[in-house]
Amino acid sequence: MDIDWELLASSLWPIVQGGLTGTIPLSLASFAIGLVLALLLALMRVSGNRILAGIARAYISVIRGTPLLVQLFVIFYGLPSIGIVLDPWPSAIIAFSMNVGGYAAEIIRAAVLSVPKGQWEAGHTIGMSGTLTMRRIILPQAARVSVPPLSNTFISLVKDTSLASLILVTEAFRVAQEIAAFSQEFLLLYMEAAAVYWVFCLVLSAGQTRLEKRLDRYVAH
Amino acid sequence: MSPTDDSSVPQPGAKTAPVLSVDRLSKSFGSNQVLKSIDLSVQTGGVLALIGPSGSGKTTVLRCLNGLEIPDGGRVAFAGGPAVDFGSPVNRKQISALRDRSAMVFQHYNLFPHMTVLQNVIEGPVQVQKRPRAEAVSDAMSLLDRVGLAGKEDQYPHQLSGGQQQRVGIVRALALKPSLLLFDEPTSALDPELVGDVLHVIKELADEGWTMALVTHELAFAREVASEVVFMDGGVVVERGHPDQVLRDPQEERTRQFVHRLLNPF
Numbered sequence: 001m002d003i004d005w006e007l008l009a010s011s012l013w014p015i016v017q018g019g020l021t022g023t024i025p026l027s028l029a030s031f032a033i034g035l036v037l038a039l040l041l042a043l044m045r046v047s048g049n050r051i052l053a054g055i056a057r058a059y060i061s062v063i064r065g066t067p068l069l070v071q072l073f074v075i076f077y078g079l080p081s082i083g084i085v086l087d088p089w090p091s092a093i094i095a096f097s098m099n100v101g102g103y104a105a106e107i108i109r110a111a112v113l114s115v116p117k118g119q120w121e122a123g124h125t126i127g128m129s130g131t132l133t134m135r136r137i138i139l140p141q142a143a144r145v146s147v148p149p150l151s152n153t154f155i156s157l158v159k160d161t162s163l164a165s166l167i168l169v170t171e172a173f174r175v176a177q178e179i180a181a182f183s184q185e186f187l188l189l190y191m192e193a194a195a196v197y198w199v200f201c202l203v204l205s206a207g208q209t210r211l212e213k214r215l216d217r218y219v220a221h
Numbered sequence: 222m223s224p225t226d227d228s229s230v231p232q233p234g235a236k237t238a239p240v241l242s243v244d245r246l247s248k249s250f251g252s253n254q255v256l257k258s259i260d261l262s263v264q265t266g267g268v269l270a271l272i273g274p275s276g277s278g279k280t281t282v283l284r285c286l287n288g289l290e291i292p293d294g295g296r297v298a299f300a301g302g303p304a305v306d307f308g309s310p311v312n313r314k315q316i317s318a319l320r321d322r323s324a325m326v327f328q329h330y331n332l333f334p335h336m337t338v339l340q341n342v343i344e345g346p347v348q349v350q351k352r353p354r355a356e357a358v359s360d361a362m363s364l365l366d367r368v369g370l371a372g373k374e375d376q377y378p379h380q381l382s383g384g385q386q387q388r389v390g391i392v393r394a395l396a397l398k399p400s401l402l403l404f405d406e407p408t409s410a411l412d413p414e415l416v417g418d419v420l421h422v423i424k425e426l427a428d429e430g431w432t433m434a435l436v437t438h439e440l441a442f443a444r445e446v447a448s449e450v451v452f453m454d455g456g457v458v459v460e461r462g463h464p465d466q467v468l469r470d471p472q473e474e475r476t477r478q479f480v481h482r483l484l485n486p487f
Contacts (some may be wrong), residue, residue, distance in 0.1 A: 097363070121289050122331035126345030126397060127321050129313075136348060140335045 022171025034100025063102025246295035383416030
């Protein structure tokens with residue numbers, strides 16, 4: 001097969017641009033909102049309050065038990081039926097944030113539970129309330145434990161945002177799709193899009209390694 | 222270092238008055254009653270040593286005093302504070318008021334691993350007691366210097382030996398200026414050659430007039446520093462008195478057996 005080098009070169013920047021203006025901002029915004037949601041859900045789960053814990057558990061169960069694509073379609077194509085019409089970008093951010101919230105909540109909860117009980121007691125003995133102990137003593141230690149799994153969640157999210165192309169968000173994959181439809185060079189364009197995602201994820205993995213090293217400075221080896 | 226720098230703590234050597242009195246303290250875990258009506262009091266500047274076999278309830282006593290366990294019944298009162306009656310429901314505020322009067326030194330140190338030595342020590346004074354940071358830091362530095370840890374303030378706990386970590390644990394408790402220091406088997410987790418340093422620090426604190434209650438298996442140490450020894454077994458106080466009497470000439474058979482076994486392990 002002949003490779004259309006000219007097409008490859010001329011389409012690279014538009015795809016990368018789609019990544020920089022679509023994939024990356026969509027991922028960052030969804031992850032940031034998702035983390036806040038996840039922290040809230042995790043705290044509800046460990047609160048000891050059965051109603052709050054039950055609500056969080058039900059939410060997590062629904063999010064993890066249904067396909068992300070279906071969640072995306074419910075929000076963008078489904079909600080208009082009850083009069084809620086959202087643009088592609090808000091729809092995508094809502095869907096991805098809610099999804100990250102469900103998955104990351106379990107990661108954070110496990111990390112909180114992994115902090116030894118003695119740390120709670122040490123917080124109490126210096127006079128701290130439960131809330132202050134959670135904030136100053138437990139969560140900082142849980143944060144370190146949850147960095148590797150949360151990084152994986154983020155990298156998955158970056159790739160999952162390609163699904164937003166199906167609700168008309170202009171991101172890396174949608175740009176590739178449009179050029180492919182126009183040029184009929186499907187294999188070339190989709191391989192090129194794959195390469196762009198791969199490079200993005202390589203950069204993120206390097207960032208993850210650096211972050212883990214930084215957070216490890218107080219841990220014995 | 223001396224407790225006299227806090228006016229709420231009575232002067233060492235002053236006329237003795239109980240800093241703490243405990244009446245009929247009881248506590249069960251499920252169907253297992255670990256404390257059966259314990260009475261205790263600690264005089265100002267006194268050192269109460271709780272000894273006894275494992276499972277006797279001595280650690281639970283300390284934990285109840287610090288609000289880490291909530292007793293099922295009995296009454297705990299610190300000098301100058303309201304008595305907390307555990308026979309009726311207690312609220313979080315009462316527990317917190319009780320907890321503020323004492324500070325625990327744990328068997329396994331329980332330092333905060335994500336904080337430096339200095340941060341560990343000033344966390345309570347700054348975050349809880351809302352003291353000015355500069356003042357808390359300067360107090361912390363002189364306390365650290367006092368226990369031989371000058372220059373270690375920026376290290377993380379994992380960079381220290383067990384003995385050094387436990388001395389940080391002691392300083393963290395001292396920095397709160399509690400009326401009562403609680404030591405829960407403070408040397409049990411240490412390598413034998415590190416025990417001496419920690420005991421030395423505790424002895425100095427006792428000599429300076431700090432009021433303390435300690436759970437220990439170090440009978441020789443208890444004899445040297447304690448003003449009263451309480452021998453517990455099966456959730457009750459079997460015998461109490463001056464260390465020379467309880468440890469050298471116990472009146473109760475159970476005490477005699479326990480002391481004999483600890484002093485003659487082979």
